[in-house]
Every structure is written in C-alpha cells, then in structure tokens.
Amino acid sequence: xxxxxxxxxxxxxxVLHVDRLPGPGETxxxxxxxxxxxxxxxxxxxxxxxxxAAVRMxxxxxxxxxxxxxxxxxxxxxxxxxxxxSVPELPTGLAVVSVAADGENSIVVLPGANGDVDAREVAAxxxxxxxxxxxxxxxxxxxxxxxxxxxxxxxxxxxLNTAPADSAATAVLGDVDVLVANQHEARLLAGREDSxxxxxxxxxxxxxxxxxxxxxxxxxxxxPDGEILSRQAVSVSAIDTTGAGDTFVGYLATGxxxxxxxxxxxxxxxxxxxxxxxxxxxxxxxxxxxxLGGNHVDHHGTNTPATDSKDSHAxxxxx
Ligand code: RIB
Numbered sequence: 001x002x003x004x005x006x007x008x009x010x011x012x013x014x015v016l017h018v019d020r021l022p023g024p025g026e027t028x029x030x031x032x033x034x035x036x037x038x039x040x041x042x043x044x045x046x047x048x049x050x051x052x053a054a055v056r057m058x059x060x061x062x063x064x065x066x067x068x069x070x071x072x073x074x075x076x077x078x079x080x081x082x083x084x085x086s087v088p089e090l091p092t093g094l095a096v097v098s099v100a101a102d103g104e105n106s107i108v109v110l111p112g113a114n115g116d117v118d119a120r121e122v123a124a125x126x127x128x129x130x131x132x133x134x135x136x137x138x139x140x141x142x143x144x145x146x147x148x149x150x151x152x153x154x155x156x157x158x159x160l161n162t163a164p165a166d167s168a169a170t171a172v173l174g175d176v177d178v179l180v181a182n183q184h185e186a187r188l189l190a191g192r193e194d195s196x197x198x199x200x201x202x203x204x205x206x207x208x209x210x211x212x213x214x215x216x217x218x219x220x221x222x223x224p225d226g227e228i229l230s231r232q233a234v235s236v237s238a239i240d241t242t243g244a245g246d247t248f249v250g251y252l253a254t255g256x257x258x259x260x261x262x263x264x265x266x267x268x269x270x271x272x273x274x275x276x277x278x279x280x281x282x283x284x285x286x287x288x289x290x291x292l293g294g295n296h297v298d299h300h301g302t303n304t305p306a307t308d309s310k311d312s313h314a315x316x317x318x319x
Contacts, residue, residue, distance in 0.1 A: 001053075001054070001130070001257060001259075002054075002128065002131035002132065002156070002257055003054045003055065003056055003132075004045075004054070004056075004132045004134055004250075005055075005056045005058060005125050005126075005127055005131055005133050005134065005151075006041050006042075006044055006045040006048065006055060006056070006057050006059075006135075007041070007058040007059065007117070007122075007125055007133065007134070007147045008039065008041020008042070008044065008057075008059055008134070008136045009039035009040050009041040009042065009059060009109075009114040009136065009138030009139055010037075010041060010057070010059045010060070010061055010070045010071070010084065010093060010113075010114065011038045011039035011042070011070065011093035011094060011095040011109060012035065012037065012069055012070055012094055013034075013035065013036050013037070013038030013039075013095045013242075013282060014033070014035055014094065014095070014097065015033060015034040015035070015097045015098075015099060015242070016032075016033050016096070016097070016098050016099070017031045017032040017033065017034075017099050017101075018030050018099070018100055018101075019100065019101050020100050020101065020102075021100050021105075021106050034280075034281065036069075036073075036281055036282065036284070037069060037070045037071075037073045037074070037283050038070075038095050038097070038242075038282045039059075039070070039095070039138060040136040040138050040163055040246055041057065041059055041114075041135075041136055041138065041139070042070060042283075043246035043247070043250070043283060043286070044134060044136065044161070044246045044249050044250040044253070045074060045077075045079050045250070046073065046077055046079070046250065046283050046286050047246055047247045047249065047250020047272065048134070048251070048254045049077040049078060049079050049250075050077065050287065050289065051250060051251045051255070051268070051272070051289050052258075052289050053132075053254040053258075055077075055079045055080065056080040057074055057079050057080065057081050057083070057084055058084070058125050059084050059085075059114065059121065059139065060084065060085045060087050060090075060113040060114060060116050060121065060139075061085070061092045062086070062088075062090050062091040062092035062113045063086045063087065063088040066091070070092060083121070083125075085113075085116075085124075086113075087113040087116045090113040090115070093109065093110060093112040093114040093138075094109070094110040095107055095108070096108045096109075097242055097282075099241075099242060099280075102238065103238030103240050103241045103277055104241060105241050105242050107242070109138065109164075111139075114138055114139050117139035117143045118140065118142070118143055119143070119146065121143055121147070122143055122146040122147045122150060125147050125150065125151070127147075127150065127151040127154045128155070128156060129154065129156060130257075131151070131154075131156040131157070131257070132156065132158075132253050132254075132256055133151035133156050133157070134249070134250075134253045135147060135148065135158075135159070136160075136161045136162075136163055136249075137161075137163060137164055137165075137166050138164065141171070141172065145171065148176060149175045151175075152175040152177075157177045157178070157257070158175055158176050158177050159176075159177065159178045159179075159180065159249070159252070159256065160172065160173075160176045160178070160179050160180070161180040161181075161249045162179065162180070162181045162185045162189060163181075163185060163245060165185040165188050165189075167188050167189060169189060173202070173206040173208065174206060176206065176208050177208055177209065178208060178252070178256060179202060179203075179206070179209070179210045180213065180248070180249050180252060181199070181210065181211070181212055182212070182213045182215075182245065183195035183212060183214065186199045186202065186210070189202055190202050195212055199211075199220065200222045200226070202222075203223060203224050204222075204224055207224045208224065209221055209223055209224070211252065211266070213245060213273075216233055216235070216236075216238070217232065217233065218230065218231045218232040218233040218270045219231055219233075219266055219269065219270050221262055221266055229262055229263050231263075231266045231267050231269075232270075233271075233274045234271075234274060236274055236275075236277060236278050237278065238277040238278065239278060240277065240280045240281065242282045243281070243282030243285055243286065244273045244274075244276040246286075247269075247272045247273045247275075247285065247286045248272065248273035249269070250272075250286070251269040251272040252265055252266070252269040255269065268289075271292045272286070272292060
C-alpha cells in the first residue's frame with residue numbers, strides 16, 4: 001500500500017469550553033480550557049495514521065514553543081514529519097476554538113507559518129502511484145493546486161477537503177479525484193442552493209467523486225456517472241464536534257489508499273466521525289480503527305441519498 005501524504009495546516013489549538021457560543025459583541029465566561037495540537041492538516045494526518053495508513057505530513061511551523069506542542073502528537077503516531085519546515089520569522093498557526101455544551105463550535109484561525117507553505121512543500125511531497133495526496137484549504141491555494149497537479153501527473157490519487165470554504169477552490173478541481181465538502185462548501189463551490197444537487201453537479205462537471213458530509217445524517221458520495229452511495233450515521237449525543245470532519249476525511253483517504261470499495265470506505269469514515277463527536281478535543285477524539293466495529297449500522301444504502309436537511313446540531317460545522 002502507498003502512503004497518505006498530507007499537505008496542510010498545523011495549528012496550536014486554544015480551546016475554551018462555554019455553555020453556548022457568544023453572539024456579536026458578547027463576552028462570556030468559559031467553564032474550562034485546553035491547549036492542544038490541531039490544524040485540519042495535522043488532524044487529518046492523525047486520523048489517517050489511526051486508520052492504519054503510513055502517513056507523511058508536509059507543512060510549516062514557526063520556530064517557537066508551539067511547534068513542539070503541535071509536532072509531538074504526530075511523531076507519537078509514527079507520522080513522518082521530516083518535511084515539516086520551520087519558518088523562523090512567523091509564528092506557528094493558532095486556532096481559538098470555542099466549544100459549546102451541545103458540542104457545536106466556532107473557530108478563528110491565525111495562519112502564521114501555514115500561510116508560508118509554497119513550492120518548497122510541493123517539491124517535498126514527492127507523490128508516487130499508489131499514494132494519496134490529501135489537502136485542505138488552510139494553506140495557500142497556489143500550493144494546493146501545484147501539489148495536486150504534481151500528484152495527478154505522478155499517478156497518485158488526489159483527495160481535497162474544501163475546508164474552510166473557499167469558492168476559488170473550483171480552479172483546482174480538474175486535478176482532484178475525490179472532493180470532500182460539507183453542505184455549505186458544496187453549495188458555495190457549485191453555486192447551488194441544494195447541497196446534494198451541488199455535489200452531483202461538481203462530480204459530473206469535474207469528473208470526480210464528490211463526497212458531501214451531512215453531519216449527524218452521515219454522508220453521500222456522487223460518482224461522475226451519477227451513481228450515488230449514501231451512509232447513515234448512528235445517532236449519538238455530541239459533546240465536541242471539533243475535528244470530526246477531519247476524522248472523516250483521514251479515514252476516507254486511508255480507505256482509498258488501501259484500494260477498498262468506496263461504500264466500505266464511506267461506512268468507516270462515517271463511523272469514525274461519529275465516534276469523534278462523542279469525545280472532547282480534536283486529536284484526542286480520533287478513534288483507532290479497531291474501535292469502529294460497534295458503530296457500523298446495518299443499512300448499506302445505495303442510490304438513496306438523504307434529504308438536503310440543514311446540518312444537524314451534532315456536527316454542524318465539521319462535517
Ligand atoms: O477542523 C478543526 C481544526 O480547525 C482545528 O484543530 C483548528 O486548528 C482549525 O484548523
């Protein structure tokens with residue numbers, strides 16, 4: 001099996017637990033706090049490693065005390081971080097994450113060194129046939145575009161998670177094999193109000209598989225020929241949605257790297273993301289593959305997409 005090569009962000013997450021998310025101009029008192037490793041790239045790398053992949057992380061950190069906080073958990077998972085570049089003149093990326101009692105979150109990110117990811121990281125990626133290149137949008141789109149083109153030319157599979165949402169990402173879809181978007185991202189990319197119609201269009205227009213995540217309702221995958229696979233999530237009580245989408249994507253990338261059937265891969269990704277919302281934190285919440293058994297549902301839905309409901313409370317911002 002090839003490697004999952006993650007080109008993406010590394011952040012230090014400052015997490016504040018609050019009863020509810022603040023409104024504009026409002027000051028709230030937090031009930032607790034935590035500092036931990038984060039960033040969509042790093043979270044997805046950890047998820048891919050816990051799903052069983054050999055993972056290489058490509059990205060940039062500041063030369064500050066946060067760098068070790070962010071890198072150590074990746075090292076502990078056996079992720080190759082030798083190509084993570086230190087940028088002395090910029091801080092390590094920082095995310096301030098508010099998590100409400102119902103599991104909902106809001107996140108503000110200072111990119112710091114993530115904004116310096118460029119052709120050096122693209123050169124370091126070195127994808128080969130059999131590898132999966134996995135990118136998100138917390139590093140410059142120019143680097144994502146160049147890495148995707150390089151991976152496509154090398155015969156690697158390109159998986160793009162369009163988080164955070166950016167309509168400019170349509171420019172890179174020509175080099176993407178599997179697009180993973182939440183409902184908001186899918187609508188924005190396709191310019192459609194219905195997220196499932198948006199996903200169908202994106203798949204057909206860009207000749208890719210478009211996976212749209214539906215939060216507590218699971219996920220649906222659209223193939224370019226119109227075939228649809230859907231997977232329901234089991235109902236759980238969410239306590240922290242942070243990183244649940246990243247868990248989903250890391251598991252999906254690993255399953256694809258293993259060459260497994262998309263329906264099976266989708267089932268594992270939904271099960272892993274569902275477990276993640278029942279635990280606190282981003283990295284800490286990511287399950288190991290052996291934990292997935294009890295969270296599979298029997299129903300293996302094909303050609304039965306869920307309705308285009310609003311993202312439910314359970315993992316609204318993540319999946
Ligand atoms: O997806 C969750 C992540 O988004 C957090 O870890 C935070 O760092 C932001 O990048």
